[in-house]
Amino acid sequence: MADEDFTVIIGLEVHCQLDTASKLFCGCSADFRADAPNTHVCPVCLGLPGAMPVLNKKAIEYALKVGKALNCRIPEEGEFCRKNYFYPDLVKAYQITMGDNPLALGGYIEIEDDAGNPKVVNLTRIHVEEDPGRLVHMGNKERGHYTLVDYNRSGIPLIEMVTEPELSSPKEARRLLNKLRATLEYLDVFDPEKEGSIRVDANISIKGHERVEIKNISSYKGVEKALTFEITRQKNLIRRGGTISRETRHFQEGKGTTTSARSKEVANDYRYFPEPDLPVIRVSDWVEKIALPELPDARRDRFMSQYGIAVNHARTLTGDLHLAEFYELVAPVGAQITASWVADILIGELNYRDMPLSKVTSHADQFKELVILVRDKTITDKAGVDVLRVWLDSLNADGSAESPAGIVARLGLIREAGESFRGIVEKILAANPQAIADHKAGKKGALNFIVGQVMKETKGKSDPREIHAMIAEILGE
Structure with a gap:
């Protein structure tokens, strides 16, 4: 059957x-x-x-x-x-x-x-x-x-x-x-x-x-x-x-x-x-x-209209009361970027560590500091994830934690302008002629390996979009 x-x-x-x-x-x-x-x-x-x-x-x-x-x-x-x-x-x-x-x-x-x-x-x-x-x-x-x-x-x-x-x-x-x-x-x-x-x-x-x-x-x-x-x-x-x-x-x-x-x-x-x-x-x-509070569906709809966030983010954020409350604490620094960082990145990192959200909620100001660093392009998205991981690992039972700005300074993760890594891009392009040939032949994603190598070489301080733009310029596209 x-x-x-x-x-x-x-x-x-x-x-x-x-x-x-x-x-x-x-x-x-x-x-x-x-x-x-x-x-x-x-x-x-x-x-x-x-x-x-x-x-x-x-x-x-x-x-x-x-x-x-x-x-x-x-x-x-x-x-x-x-x-x-x-x-x-x-x-x-x-x-x-x-x-x-x-x-x-x-x-x-x-x-x-x-x-x-x-x-x-x-x-x-x-x-x-x-x-x-x-x-x-x-x-x-x-x-x-x-x-x-x-x-x-x-x-x-x-x-x-x-x-x-x-x-x-x-x-x-x-x-x-x-x-x-x-x-x-x-x-x-x-x-x-x-x-x-x-x-x-x-x-x-x-x-x-x-x-x-x-x-x-x-x-x-x-x-x-x-x-x-x-x-x-x-x-x-x-x-x-x-x-x-x-x-x-x-x-x-x-x-x-x-x-x-x-x-x-x-x-x-x-x-x-x-x-x-x-x-x-x-x-x-x-x-x-009996008076009812704002329930998950109503809060989801409000998040979408008030903050202009996508339905998948609104659904995730309102599926847990404490997560919704935490999001509203940090949303003022940028509703959409915060929704992405909380729903897509923070929750994944917490689940990986089997760490409760309650360990983070008392540090809302430090999380906002991290989002601001990414929002203002002080650090790249990749560096932001690295900082988040170090920050989560630094949370102590006594409530203390290393600040995101301090982590950025200690690890030297300040974003660098595109021209500062042009030489790295040219070197990696020269070492990978096959990837260039595949790209020119129309193979999608052929340059992703090169972008990844540049990101690795710059320790996450370069922006993937800038790398792509620089590659296109070097290749005369």
Whole structure:
């Protein structure tokens, strides 16, 4: 069977931990990562007999804020239910969640498909629920393999955002997650730097075959990898005449594979019934009072109109709240050149070093100094990249850093005028007659090698455009 015979259908269930001070149904601290295991617990989040849940108002406000930002409809009533199943980290043997009456219905997220065209992905619902505890798998040769349970996480407020099965590829799924993360970050309802703050269950099928669920993927890159593997696995199985089983699978992060965990449950297996200790909530009138900040799409459009930057730069810069704020700090020295340096160069260097943007944001004035050096042609673009790398490497834990101007002076990177390196150009042209012959024969890019050699000889202090112009003059063109 050809690939065009396979239509991939993907839907996501995205769980986000709301960044509240306390848990969903009790006053225990929600900062479960900070202290020793099983210290942020009480009778409520441990599910002890007679303990009564009390709903966290801030968690509901945060969830409504997300629903409004994602264009959802807020019903008149929402109702908590008990979802019954057994798992070692679920202390009560049921989870308090929302069933047929969630907090928000419908809504949509706008992304681009794999061809770069606008695409709207519809949401089914958003509901609020409690996080279970956390399993910590241990083991060694001496003590064998065993699992510890930490209930500090039990009761942390979650929202679950469920999409319709309208995604067509792993890349689309990752773009949707990036857009969703940016929106949640702009809303200030979660902390993306905290481990496990977003977890994803992905449902995937080949049209005409059973659906498979991949549980608890903890990174956006992991979602793309898991879906890519699963598509290949399912296609190969179908080609061999096999049958896709309706099941739940786990993603093995280290191996990049999925493994079968159990047959897929259906709703009846969970025996949902209303939570008797919590009343129906009526909060639809809150929505009008919730003020939304400028969201990623609106900020992207403003960047394009206010700063005159290209759509690809605007999209990159507004895809992360802190990156957008940093850009606006440095844009006054030149909106377009700054957009290019932040979106194309700085981000690449940070990713290469696995360095967080937060290490740079406190040095906005020094970054502006670097952009000004390039803008005013005090140094070349290549020298600017060299200075950026040295500058990033000089950032210290105490907040100190070597200034870009100091780096330029120390390394002797001041740009030199064209006539100062004419002799170098003539020497390299004389040593490369074949490149000249290829150029005259119409071969595009034939002189790039010569330009590169001149740049190397001048240690980046010459401008490639000036070199090209000088070569044309020497060759009588």
